[in-house]
Amino acid sequence: MLDNNYFIRYLPLLIQVGVGIALAAVMVTLSHLLGKHKWTPAKNSPYECGITPTGDAQGRFSVKFYMVAMLFILFDVEAVFLYPWAVIARKLGMFGFWEMLVYIGLVLVGFFYIWKKGMIDWNKPERNEA
Amino acid sequence: MLHQVLFIVFGAICVAGAINLVAQRHPINSALSLVVVMGSLALIYLLLGAEFVAAVQVIVYAGAIMVLFVFVIMLLNAGAEERTQGSRIAVLIGGPGVAVLTGVIVWTVMRNSQQFGGVLIGSMVEQGQDNTHGIANLLFKDFLLPFEVTSVLILIAIMGAVVLAARKESV
Amino acid sequence: MDTQTFLIAAIIKIALVAFLLLTGVAYTTWLERKIIGRIQNRWGPTRVGPFGLLQPLADGIKFILKEDMVPDNVHKGLYILAPMLALSMALISIAVIPFGETITVNGTQTALQITGVPQPGQPHPGDINIGLLIILGVTSIGVYGIALAGWSSNSKYALLGSLRASAQMISYELALGLSLVGVLILAGSFSLRAIVDSQAGAWFWHIPRWYIFPQLIAFFVYLMAAYAETNRIPFDLPEAETELVAGYHTEYSAMKFAMFFMAEYLNMITVSCIATLLFFGGWHGPLFGPPLLQSLLPVFWFAAKIFVFMFVYIWIRGTLPRFRYDQLMAFGWKFLLPLAIANIIVTSFIVAVWGHS
Numbered sequence: 001m002l003d004n005n006y007f008i009r010y011l012p013l014l015i016q017v018g019v020g021i022a023l024a025a026v027m028v029t030l031s032h033l034l035g036k037h038k039w040t041p042a043k044n045s046p047y048e049c050g051i052t053p054t055g056d057a058q059g060r061f062s063v064k065f066y067m068v069a070m071l072f073i074l075f076d077v078e079a080v081f082l083y084p085w086a087v088i089a090r091k092l093g094m095f096g097f098w099e100m101l102v103y104i105g106l107v108l109v110g111f112f113y114i115w116k117k118g119m120i121d122w123n124k125p126e127r128n129e130a
Numbered sequence: 131m132l133h134q135v136l137f138i139v140f141g142a143i144c145v146a147g148a149i150n151l152v153a154q155r156h157p158i159n160s161a162l163s164l165v166v167v168m169g170s171l172a173l174i175y176l177l178l179g180a181e182f183v184a185a186v187q188v189i190v191y192a193g194a195i196m197v198l199f200v201f202v203i204m205l206l207n208a209g210a211e212e213r214t215q216g217s218r219i220a221v222l223i224g225g226p227g228v229a230v231l232t233g234v235i236v237w238t239v240m241r242n243s244q245q246f247g248g249v250l251i252g253s254m255v256e257q258g259q260d261n262t263h264g265i266a267n268l269l270f271k272d273f274l275l276p277f278e279v280t281s282v283l284i285l286i287a288i289m290g291a292v293v294l295a296a297r298k299e300s301v
Numbered sequence: 302m303d304t305q306t307f308l309i310a311a312i313i314k315i316a317l318v319a320f321l322l323l324t325g326v327a328y329t330t331w332l333e334r335k336i337i338g339r340i341q342n343r344w345g346p347t348r349v350g351p352f353g354l355l356q357p358l359a360d361g362i363k364f365i366l367k368e369d370m371v372p373d374n375v376h377k378g379l380y381i382l383a384p385m386l387a388l389s390m391a392l393i394s395i396a397v398i399p400f401g402e403t404i405t406v407n408g409t410q411t412a413l414q415i416t417g418v419p420q421p422g423q424p425h426p427g428d429i430n431i432g433l434l435i436i437l438g439v440t441s442i443g444v445y446g447i448a449l450a451g452w453s454s455n456s457k458y459a460l461l462g463s464l465r466a467s468a469q470m471i472s473y474e475l476a477l478g479l480s481l482v483g484v485l486i487l488a489g490s491f492s493l494r495a496i497v498d499s500q501a502g503a504w505f506w507h508i509p510r511w512y513i514f515p516q517l518i519a520f521f522v523y524l525m526a527a528y529a530e531t532n533r534i535p536f537d538l539p540e541a542e543t544e545l546v547a548g549y550h551t552e553y554s555a556m557k558f559a560m561f562f563m564a565e566y567l568n569m570i571t572v573s574c575i576a577t578l579l580f581f582g583g584w585h586g587p588l589f590g591p592p593l594l595q596s597l598l599p600v601f602w603f604a605a606k607i608f609v610f611m612f613v614y615i616w617i618r619g620t621l622p623r624f625r626y627d628q629l630m631a632f633g634w635k636f637l638l639p640l641a642i643a644n645i646i647v648t649s650f651i652v653a654v655w656g657h658s
Contacts, residue, residue, distance in 0.1 A: 006179055007133060008304060009429050012311035012415045016396035019315055020389035024560065027365075028385060031556030035369035044373045063295055065468050066205055068630075069198040070291045072471040074284050075638075076194040079478045080186050081280065082645065083434065084266035086485035089649050092270060097653040099274060104642060106281035110288035111638075117292050120634040122627035158379065158452070165445070172438075185434035193441025197471060200445065204452050204464070262430060262491060 067119055078107050137177055144170040156210040161199045168192040182262040307418070310411045315396070318415060322395060326566040327357035333615045340619035367555040372455065375552065379453035384553065384560040387446030391567035394439050397432040398574045399494045401584045401599040413600065417494070428494035433485075436575060437478060440530065444470050446564065447532075447549050454552035462548025465538050465626065470530055472633040477526035479641035483519040483648040484512050484579045497583030513580040518644045520580045522637050527572040529633065531565060533614060535621040538629055573610035581606050 081103070089096050114120060147166035154160045168191040175184035269277050331346065331353065338345025346353030371377060401413030403426050410419040412426035419426045429435070444467050451463020488496040500510050513520050529536035540548035550561045577583060586602030588595050624632065 007136075007177060008307065009416055009418045009427065010176060011308060012315065013393075013396050013429070013435070015308075015311060016315055016415060017389070017393055019319060020392035021385070023319070023392065024385035024388045027388070027556050027560060028381060031365050031367075031369045034366055035555050037368065039370070041373075044370065063205075065464055066198075066201055067291065067295045068468045068472060069201045070295070071288070072475060073190075073194045073198055074287050074291070075475045076190060076478070078281075078284055079475065079482075080190055081269075081277070082479070082482050083485065083491070084182065084262055085270055086482045086645075086649075087262055087489050087491065088266040088270065089486045090489055090652055092653075094653045096270065097649050099270060099278065100649060101646065102278055103281045104646065106278075106285050107288075108642065110285040114288060114292055115635065119292055119295065120630065122630045156376075158376075158449075162379075162445075165442075169442075181429070181431045182434070185431045185438055188438035189434065189441055193438060193444070194471070197441075197444055197448070197467070200448055201467070204448065204460075 064122065071114065071119070074110070075107075078104075133177060137174065140170045140173045140177065144174070157203045158200065161196060161203055164199070165192050165196045168196065179261065182265050306409060310409065311415060314411070314415050318395060319392070322392070322567065322570065323563070325570060326563050327361065329566050329569070329611055330360070330562075331357050332611070333618070336612070336615045337619050340616075361559075364559040365556050369555040369557070372552050374455045376453035376455070379449045380552075381557070383446050383450035383453060384550075384557040384564075386449070387443060387564040388560040388567075390439050390443040390446060391564040391571070394436045394571045395567075395574075397429060397435050397493065398571070398578065399428065399432075399497065399583070400574075400603045402426065402596075404596060414494070425494065425498060428492040431491045432493040433481065433491045433496070433575075436571065437481075440477075440568075441474060443564075443568070444474075446561075450553070450561070451549040454549075456552045458546045459549050459551045462540060462545045462551065465545075466532060466540075466549055469532070469536065469538060469629060469633070472630060473526040473529035473536075473637070476522055476633060476637035476641050477530060479638065479645065480519045480522035480526060481579065482641075482645045483516045486645070486648050486652055487512060487515065493578050493583075497578055497585070500582040501585055509582055509585065511580060511582040516580065516644070516648070518640060519648075520576070522641045522644065523576065523580070525637055526633075527576070528614075528617070529629070531568045531572055533565075533569065534618040535624050536629060537623060538626055569611065569614055570607065573607045573614075576610055577603060577606040 082100070085092075085096065085100055089100075092099075144167055147163045147170065151160045151163035151167065154163060168187060172184040172187040172192070175181075175187060334356070335345040335353070346356040349355040349359045371380065396415040399412070399414035399417060403410050403412050403417075403419050405411075410421075411417075412419050412428075414426070414428065416429050416432070417426045418428075447470070448463050448467040451459040451461075451466070454460070484496065485491070488499045490496060490499075500512060502510050504510055504514075508514070528534075532538075532540060540550070545551070550558055553561065584599035584603040586598065586605075588598050590598070
């Protein structure tokens with residue numbers, strides 16, 4: 001019976017995933033089959049405003065991008081804890097408010113620390129030339 | 131019936147992803163295999179009825195931690211590993227070692243399967259009860275202290291990240 | 302209702318929704334070109350069909366017939382995987398979005414939602430419990446499409462664009478996720494249907510109980526973060542033509558290029574759906590007329606609200622200039638994130654004091 005079967009309501013989601021992937025695959029394949037293929041070395045070189053590409057495209061990049069990704073994980077974990085709390089916040093009442101204030105407060109200390117340290121300033125020069 | 135089929139399918143995808151992760155030589159392929167593993171794990175959680183955990187698995191592991199992995203690979207411009215001859219000892223001991231280990235685990239599970247009891251797939255969902263509320267009630271009432279300690283953990287991790295990333299300035 | 306009927310109904314719904322969605326995407330591009338044209342005192346497309354209405358069709362044919370290039374030295378597997386990933390992730394989110402109550406066709410009752418289950422004897426159909434979380438999860442996977450596109454292209458512009466895009470998307474994902482917490486506190490569920498149902502009715506006499514009124518700040522944060530998530534003006538740094546050619550899809554051509562665009566427009570629609578469901582009462586609106594009209598009006602209201610959001614998207618594109626990258630990061634981390642957290646604290650305090658309902 002439908003009501004007792006928990007997973008059944010996720011089956012359409014699985015079908016949708018399948019349809020999404022299939023649609024994308026069909027588009028790529030169709031475009032590959034229908035489009036013409038006239039490749040020349042100049043056309044196939046990476047675009048660099050018409051001049052011959054210089055150097056390798058995959059250099060090393062600023063550590064700031066890495067920093068952003070790291071901080072993102074940490075705050076994402078914080079957010080994930082906030083979700084289940086939010087759905088029962090009404091039932092928890094004042095107690096829920098205080099327990100979350102302590103939690104958010106501690107994480108905010110970390111937030112202001114990275115703020116003061118300039119970790120989220122993109123203007124800050126990357127290294128001090130000394 | 132359907133549940134068993136889906137479990138086997140997701141399990142197979144998970145194991146295939148894990149094997150591919152080890153077998154691939156380019157780090158970005160390995161990282162993406164790990165994303166597949168995380169995704170199929172989430173689906174297995176979903177099969178068991180752990181909806182919230184499944185969603186969090188995708189949001190945190192596949193969506194945040196693996197993004198960092200991919201970022202690092204992109205930033206460091208890490209190329210494919212070079213194939214070495216490999217040590218003879220690894221081949222001699224590794225293969226049989228894996229077989230023995232798998233055998234021991236399977237044997238233990240089979241032997242004690244009575245004690246474990248069978249987990250009915252989807253049985254973790256109480257009828258009509260959203261299990262997110264169940265998790266929330268446990269987390270914010272019974273296990274309040276561990277939860278609050280998590281924030282200290284996050285704080286320490288933030289400081290650690292800053293110290294690691296800012297180290298070169300002092301040098 | 303047995304499983305088989307349910308699955309057949311689901312497949313029909315998926316096909317219908319996919320068709321409508323892709324048509325919607327095609328005509329959003331038409332609408333955008335028309336409106337931007339009018340804003341800039343031009344006509345926009347006029348040649349193909351009346352008012353240029355067949356322009357999207359012509360574009361589609363052209364996209365699929367164009368030369369499908371794969372530049373030298375790309376990481377070929379990932380180069381092809383990236384647009385597929387972007388498009389399929391954008392398509393998945395729509396499965397959990399409810400766009401009405403139920404509809405009865407040929408004696409079979411079905412929910413107006415791909416994952417909805419009609420419950421006999423109850424007014425509201427059942428919904429999956431974690432609809433909102435699924436959308437957040439799918440959004441977070443969508444980052445890979447863009448990151449991999451730039452990385453695998455072996456082009457400097459593409460790599461710079463994708464790095465910018467992924468750093469921007471993960472930064473604003475935080476503000477986006479946290480802005481939803483205020484609504485979750487008020488609604489007490491992740492189920493999108495439950496969130497919409499808790500907004501039914503009216504305060505005082507005629508003010509609808511939409512969460513936009515108590516959660517105005519959250520809505521502002523959500524809207525800003527959502528614009529950044531979809532890489533739209535004023536946050537379209539990843540595809541800033543003046544400095545990066547076309548950003549992460551510089552090296553893409555033909556349908557693969559179009560797929561990134563479709564993904565972007567699909568994400569715009571999803572974002573508008575979430576805004577409608579969470580802040581504007583979903584499909585709720587005045588109902589009148591005969592029973593058939595009454596069962597179709599909710600869908601109309603839902604579509605109308607989404608249309609307004611799409612219009613605002615385009616309007617803003619025609620109005621605002623682009624941020625600078627450091628301003629963009631500062632805006633996300635130093636303004637939206639603290640604002641979202643402050644909103645959570647204030648909301649939970651008010652709910653804790655007065656909210657025992």
